[in-house]
Amino acid sequence: MDALTQTFSALADPTRRAIIARLAAGEATVGEIAKPFQISGPAISRHLKVLEEAWLIERKVQARWRVCSLRRERLTEAQAWIDEMREFWSKGFDRLEALLEAQRKDDNEKETP
């Protein structure tokens, strides 16, 4: 699964977006993150795992709490992709060929793992 797919999948869930919004304001423990939500602890824990695997957050152990914080890279990549689309659309199509070529390559790699 490529990075963009992982990023957009992670962002597709409202709970996870809310978690990201919370962490954008600063790091927080799992308990603090969980508090505003109705869903169970394990459900939150799974969301955090998804976010971590997507490289959108990182976790560290601090005393007996796990502290989560936001990472910027993948958000930046996702934004760059959207930007690229909007640029293609408005500016011109020079780089489209390269992009489609790269995607074909990705697809081939996906088909023959």
Add this chain to the structure above:
Amino acid sequence: MDALTQTFSALADPTRRAIIARLAAGEATVGEIAKPFQISGPAISRHLKVLEEAWLIERKVQARWRVCSLRRERLTEAQAWIDEMREFWSKGFDRLEALLEAQRKDDNEKETP
């Protein structure tokens, strides 16, 4: 289902991102869109339906083809959300920087009175 969820869900699929990339270069018929992919026609049709319901594309009838084109609104919204997160994040970071700076200053004043 809110707009952001719909948008990010739609973008979470590589095939749909490729379709968007294609349409960023200009409108295209369903057949043209389908050509680069291995998957069946109905599968493409479903992807297009998802994209249309997410307001990422629109379809019009032209002779006996359905012509698809990109819409910009929802992409813009998604980008704005990411932007906002990054802004919060960098503000938080700035606050942290300011705090650390203040502490360094305090320390210096303590050490060298």
Add this chain to the structure above:
DNA sequence: GCCTCATTTAACCTTCATGTTAAACAACGC
């Protein structure tokens, strides 16, 4: 009207995502 091409809908299958509860694990305070 009827044949053909382009696309969609229907029916179905399989896999994955998300939620739940119960149990396990880890770190601290007594």
Add this chain to the structure above:
DNA sequence: GCGTTGTTTAACATGAAGGTTAAATGAGGC
């Protein structure tokens, strides 16, 4: 050591996503 608190893992139910083939629909051309 033992109970308490914070968090994760296990096992399971359920609904949604994405693929397939076969049949239906829609718009032209003859």
